[in-house]
Amino acid sequence: MYHKQIFKSRAELDQAFATQVASQLQTVIDANGKASIAFSGGSTPKGFFAALSNQDIAWDKVTVTLADERWVDFDDSNSNTRLLSENLLTNNAAKATLFPLKLDGELNERAVVKLNELAGNDVLPLDIVILGMGEDGHTASLFPCSKEIREGLDQGAAPGLLKVVPGSAPFDRISFNFNALVQASHLYLHLVGESKMQVLDQAIANENSMEMPIRAFLHHTSKTIDVFWAE
Numbered sequence: 750m751y752h753k754q755i756f757k758s759r760a761e762l763d764q765a766f767a768t769q770v771a772s773q774l775q776t777v778i779d780a781n782g783k784a785s786i787a788f789s790g791g792s793t794p795k796g797f798f799a800a801l802s803n804q805d806i807a808w809d810k811v812t813v814t815l816a817d818e819r820w821v822d823f824d825d826s827n828s829n830t831r832l833l834s835e836n837l838l839t840n841n842a843a844k845a846t847l848f849p850l851k852l853d854g855e856l857n858e859r860a861v862v863k864l865n866e867l868a869g870n871d872v873l874p875l876d877i878v879i880l881g882m883g884e885d886g887h888t889a890s891l892f893p894c895s896k897e898i899r900e901g902l903d904q905g906a907a908p909g910l911l912k913v914v915p916g917s918a919p920f921d922r923i924s925f926n927f928n929a930l931v932q933a934s935h936l937y938l939h940l941v942g943e944s945k946m947q948v949l950d951q952a953i954a955n956e957n958s959m960e961m962p963i964r965a966f967l968h969h970t971s972k973t974i975d976v977f978w979a980e
């Protein structure tokens with residue numbers, strides 16, 4: 750299920766989104782003593798990150814991670830960890846704990862096993878997940894063109910991380926799988942621009958998630974994803 754919220758501007762969306770997510774993080778902290786949140790990378794969330802970084806909550810009780818990461822070094826401009834560190838983990842949010850998905854060395858089986866051990870101990874289950882969407886309907890690094898897509902969307906799989914080699918995008922990726930993302934108490938899809946609204950309409954019109962992985966979230970029968978969109 751999905752619920753669409755349409756904002757008059759990206760600035761209005763970013764501020765409302767930051768206020769709502771900050772309030773939800775604080776509520777989880779008040780209840781559980783801590784909170785975990787996974788963000789997506791890409792170009793969409795920068796304004797949201799800036800607005801969220803200024804929110805006054807118990808950031809020292811928050812663990813921040815990514816829905817997915819490109820397997821590149823931190824100083825690479827394509828690094829989502831770098832994007833998060835430079836745009837979110839500043840101001841009040843500098844006190845948050847970062848759970849990075851990139852380890853030193855190759856993205857091999859040993860690295861995936863190690864990351865799953867660490868994620869199981871330090872960040873799962875995720876309380877809040879913020880997804881983006883590509884023009885092909887991918888989300889996180891669940892790419893329809895990848896040979897790992899069936900594994901990534903497998904609703905019988907243990908919540909965790911997997912290696913993805915997208916055919917249509919650069920870099921090997923490490924991504925949380927569908928079950929790790931969908932189990933969050935609060936699920937969001939953050940989109941801007943007319944073309945993404947058209948892709949969203951296409952995703953809503955059909956339930957084939959192998960063709961457009963974002964559909965697995967939009968058409969889920971018991972979880973609601975809040976879609977935040979501005980022109």
Ligand SMILES: O=C(O)[C@H](O)[C@@H](O)[C@H](O)[C@H](O)COP(=O)(O)O
Nearest residue numbers: 789790791792793881882883889
């Ligand atoms: O690592 C990534 O790139 C993201 O996790 C990816 O899923 C992103 O959210 C979409 O590709 C949308 O990207 P834009 O915001 O740049 O359109």
